Amino acid sequence: MTENGNIPSAELQGRWWTWAASEPEATSPVADADGRVCGRNQPPDVWFLAGTLGGRVVRACEIPNGRPIAVPVVNLVGDHQGCAAFMKGAQGTVALDGKPVKPEAYIDDSIMVEGVQGNQxxxxxxxFTGTGCGLWVQLPPLAPGAHSLKIHGRSDDFYVDVDYALTVGASSV
Known part of the structure; x- marks a missing residue:
């Protein structure tokens, strides 16, 4: 973790891509149509949310209390040239409970990823090793209760448009 509590970009991207590639298409959080698999394979120290393989989706997701959240607005794993081209056109907006959250640009990180057979x-x-890039948001733990997270990202012809209805569990005493 960095001094602001965020996970460093290369570590975050490697961990997120490994999480996203840890399921075949049928149970992939990235291909998820409604949020029912958002809790699969979550690490104990952060809660990952997914964009899409391109397009719009509305998801509902329950998140344990006290867990920071990390989500790409739009992202890519490839090589240096692919990331450079991708980031030239990358743009995005995020709103948490109606308030804008500024995404951070992670431009050219060498990352380690592990994927299962059949992952899309x-x-x-x-x-494998690749170059990770994209626009990302890391949020501190949210207060218990209902929250809205809207993610809109684009790079050239690829776009992601996800509306999350998040429910954070009550504190455990």
Missing amino acids: VTGEEGR
């Missing part, structure tokens, strides 16, 4: 996210099985 990377298309690669096993461990």
Whole structure:
């Protein structure tokens, strides 16, 4: 973690891509149509949310209390040239409970990713190294209760448009 509590960009991207590639299409959080698999394979220290494989989706997701959230607005794993081209056209907006949240640009990180067979996210099985880039948001733990998170991202012809209805669990005493 950095001094502001965020996970450093290369670590975050490697962990997120591994999480996103840890399921085949049928149970992929990125291909999820409504949020029913948002809790699969979540690490204990952060809650990952997913964009889409392109397009619009509305999801509902329950998040444990006390968990920071990390989500890409629009992202790519590839090589240096692919990331440079992707980031030239990358733009996005995020709103949490109606208030804008400024995404951070992660431009050119060398990352380690591990994917399962049949994952649609990377298309690669096993461990590999790539270049991660994108616009990202890391949020501190949200207060218990209902929250709205709207993510809109684009790079050239690829776009992501996700509306999350988040419910954060009550504090455990």
